[in-house]
Amino acid sequence: MGIDPSYRTSRPVAGDHEGHKVYGPVENPKILGIHGSIVGVDFDLCIADGSCINACPVNVFQWLDTPGHPASEKKADPVNEQACIFCMACVNVCPVAAIDVKPP
Ligand code: SF4
Numbered sequence: 001m002g003i004d005p006s007y008r009t010s011r012p013v014a015g016d017h018e019g020h021k022v023y024g025p026v027e028n029p030k031i032l033g034i035h036g037s038i039v040g041v042d043f044d045l046c047i048a049d050g051s052c053i054n055a056c057p058v059n060v061f062q063w064l065d066t067p068g069h070p071a072s073e074k075k076a077d078p079v080n081e082q083a084c085i086f087c088m089a090c091v092n093v094c095p096v097a098a099i100d101v102k103p104p
Contacts (some may be wrong), residue, residue: 059080
């Protein structure tokens with residue numbers, strides 16, 4: 001089961017990080033929620049595979065260290081989501097379907 005595509009409306013906004021929203025619940029360090037609105041990454045699914053970082057033609061993602069998280073201790077953070085050109089490469093390569101992309 002991958003990221004819930006309805007998270008933008010079904011989950012509460014828990015805060016901001018690097019210019020994007022974080023959708024909760026968040027209970028550091030074990031539950032981290034979903035980062036981003038245009039490019040959403042479910043941090044609780046992300047296993048730090050890195051395919052999205054390699055696939056993205058406009059460098060939307062940057063590694064974020066997340067020590068203590070049960071799925072992986074770093075995450076692909078969509079710090080540059082405003083640059084997204086909606087090619088869907090990241091969505092297609094993610095092995096755990098942790099990414100949902102939606103134009104604003
Ligand atoms: S849809 Fe394409 S441009 Fe947008 S974040 Fe994913 S790989 Fe990058």
